[in-house]
Amino acid sequence: MSAVFDQVTRSESEKNYFDKIDEQIKAAKRAGKAVFDLSIGEPDLPPPSQFWEELAHGLNQDGACAYPALYGEDYLLNSIQDWYRVKYSTTLDRHEHVLPLLGVKEGIAHLALGILEKGEYGAYVTPGYPIYKQAIRMAGGIPIALHTMFDENYFPDLKKIGSRPVRLLYMNYPNNPTGTVLTKESAEQLVQWVRSHNIYLCLDRVYGRISKSEIFEDYSILSVPGAMDCCIEMHSFSKDYNLPGIRLGFAAGNSHLIQKLKQVKTLTDISVFKPVQYAGARLLQADRNGELESYFEANNSCYSRRFRIISEILDTHRIKYFQGTGTFFVWFEIPSLFKDDHSFCSDLFERTGVLLVPGSEFGEETGRWCRLTLSKPDEMIMCCAAHLDDFLGGCNG
Structure with a gap:
């Protein structure tokens, strides 16, 4: 392995945080703990129907493989x-x-x-x-x-x-x-x-x-x-x-x-x-050809609805968050009583099972922020919102 590649991949300080998240989830499940994973930005909504139709057609073509x-x-x-x-x-x-x-x-x-x-x-x-x-x-x-x-x-x-x-x-x-x-x-x-x-x-x-x-x-x-x-x-x-x-x-x-x-x-x-x-x-x-306009509108309407659920909780507890309209993430500042973003996310996970990503994983200067994904089913978003509400209420109390 080259020295340059080794420096990138083996440095413990830069170990892929999502590998650590995977380890956290596995350990929690082994212990029988419920996990509400709002860390990974993996869409839960279905793809357009045209994809499956054309994929099936392509699989049946000569030379497909x-x-x-x-x-x-x-x-x-x-x-x-x-x-x-x-x-x-x-x-x-x-x-x-x-x-x-x-x-x-x-x-x-x-x-x-x-x-x-x-x-x-x-x-x-x-x-x-x-x-x-x-x-x-x-x-x-x-x-x-x-x-x-x-x-x-x-x-x-x-x-x-x-x-x-x-x-x-x-x-x-x-x-x-x-x-x-x-x-x-x-x-x-x-x-x-x-x-x-x-x-x-x-x-x-x-x-x-x-x-x-x-x-x-x-x-x-x-x-x-x-x-x-x-x-x-x-x-x-x-x-x-x-x-x-x-x-x-x-x-x-x-x-x-x-x-x-x-x-x-x-x-x-x-x-x-x-x-x-x-x-x-x-x-x-x-x-x-404009065939997917209603598809994108439905997706974004879903993310907008989920964003309102989370933002109402943050507003209730006077938590600062960025009003960026793009993506399906919520970027918010952690309460002042926590030492840093990692301690906030760790405490939240231990108490509620809700898993978020510390902001410092996206840049060292963002150590008092964290990221929450909206790309999970509505039921999980609502459940996590309730847990987050209780957790933040305890912080304020």
């Missing part, structure tokens, strides 16, 4: 290209600007390997998913954290990069864990800034169609003039279409970045199972 084309089957590439053209008025070349992925996580890690030379700077926004920092380090790069705060609506001041020659910048909007949404105005300013500083931008849009508000703006950063010179977007079927286990996503944007991803992919894996590509293409066609 043969090796797929290395860089994606034409029917999926065509669907991605047409999806961008119709939804975002953005013209892409399916061979130059598009690449299917085995989920966005793969693309994020492989992009750093393809772009960064040893010792080059890569920047990422916190609070955010830990993979960005780890990808930069695994590629031998030097990570720079751009800390964001509640009062700044969790959007970074890019001037904090200073004079350091950053090569690659990772951003995730709508943001996990805060729910901050990238406005069109901010996107235009962002593209202008990275272009002027010769930085490549990777925008992780895994929560692109999810909102806790029933009204939201859906657009692509690639529609901003000049974005194709320096930007790449990554989309996933895991969250938007409620298909986390099938491992299908895609990257779209700057041709140089797509080519670098292809070079890494040639050495590491093959493309997605062909019937899954068939089904993914069908979903993009349905989305492009």
